[in-house]
Amino acid sequence: MEHARELAQRYVGRPGVIGVYLVGSASRPFRDRIxxxxxxxxxxxxAYERTGLEERxxxxxxxxxxxxxxxxxYLRPWSExxxxxxxxxxLDHYPFxxxxxxxxxxxxxxxxxxxxxxxxxxxxxxxxxxxxLETVFALGRAAKCLDRGSDLATRLVLGEGLVALTKLxxxxxxxxxxxxxxxxxxxxxxxxxxxxxxxxxxxxxxPTPQGxxxxxxxxxxxxxxxxxxxxxxxxxxxxxxxxxxxxKAAFRTWGAR
Numbered sequence: 709m710e711h712a713r714e715l716a717q718r719y720v721g722r723p724g725v726i727g728v729y730l731v732g733s734a735s736r737p738f739r740d741r742i743x744x745x746x747x748x749x750x751x752x753x754x755a756y757e758r759t760g761l762e763e764r765x766x767x768x769x770x771x772x773x774x775x776x777x778x779x780x781x782y783l784r785p786w787s788e789x790x791x792x793x794x795x796x797x798x799l800d801h802y803p804f805x806x807x808x809x810x811x812x813x814x815x816x817x818x819x820x821x822x823x824x825x826x827x828x829x830x831x832x833x834x835x836x837x838x839x840x841l842e843t844v845f846a847l848g849r850a851a852k853c854l855d856r857g858s859d860l861a862t863r864l865v866l867g868e869g870l871v872a873l874t875k876l877x878x879x880x881x882x883x884x885x886x887x888x889x890x891x892x893x894x895x896x897x898x899x900x901x902x903x904x905x906x907x908x909x910x911x912x913x914x915p916t917p918q919g920x921x922x923x924x925x926x927x928x929x930x931x932x933x934x935x936x937x938x939x940x941x942x943x944x945x946x947x948x949x950x951x952x953x954x955x956k957a958a959f960r961t962w963g964a965r
């Protein structure tokens with residue numbers, strides 16, 4: 709973290725700079741030897757417009773081994789950052805659950821970030837239903853693809869289902885969905901039982917109808933334990949999704965398709 713604070717000093721005091729913050733794996737406890745420092749610089753809109761493209765994204769390469777990006781600075785205009793509060797995209801919220809503010813003289817970042825990080829209760833309730841149906845439907849289609857002997861289709865559809873399941877698990881835990889390349893680590897920190905991600909990984913490696921059945925069983929048991937019994941009235945849930953304006957809008961907003 710000390711390295712990140714040193715890097716942030718490059719922008720401290722520059723005209724138009726509102727603040728500097730750290731996101732990505734360097735802000736998380738699972739940072740490793742090939743992680744880089746993702747620093748974002750919030751700037752006034754006028755300062756952003758005055759900044760050339762080559763200065764809006766600056767990065768440094770470390771020769772290694774392994775050769776890798778050591779750090780990068782990404783400039784964000786304030787209006788873009790503030791507008792993320794209304795965005796439905798996980799990427800506009802999830803990073804701010806763990807962002808480390810390195811420079812914030814006016815405390816504007818400190819006021820905004822908790823709002824960006826919060827998952828509203830109504831959004832959580834809607835997304836639980838959407839991602840649950842996505843998961844069940846995709847795993848059901850994957851079982852059909854297996855029966856047809858289509859290896860590529862099986863893995864493509866299975867991948868869709870497991871992405872939906874990852875979102876479901878995170879949202880149930882009160883979090884915006886994490887980036888896929890750190891999903892296993894984030895689900896572990898959220899308290900999702902190790903059994904479920906392990907079954908997900910095993911199913912991707914060697915898809916079987918029994919593996920699909922066992923994964924769904926583990927998910928339903930976990931949901932039931934948390935008081936979420938969606939499987940008991942799936943017909944009503946499907947009718948909500950396909951036959952009501954609310955459900956259709958929810959799938960357009962939160963669904964993968």
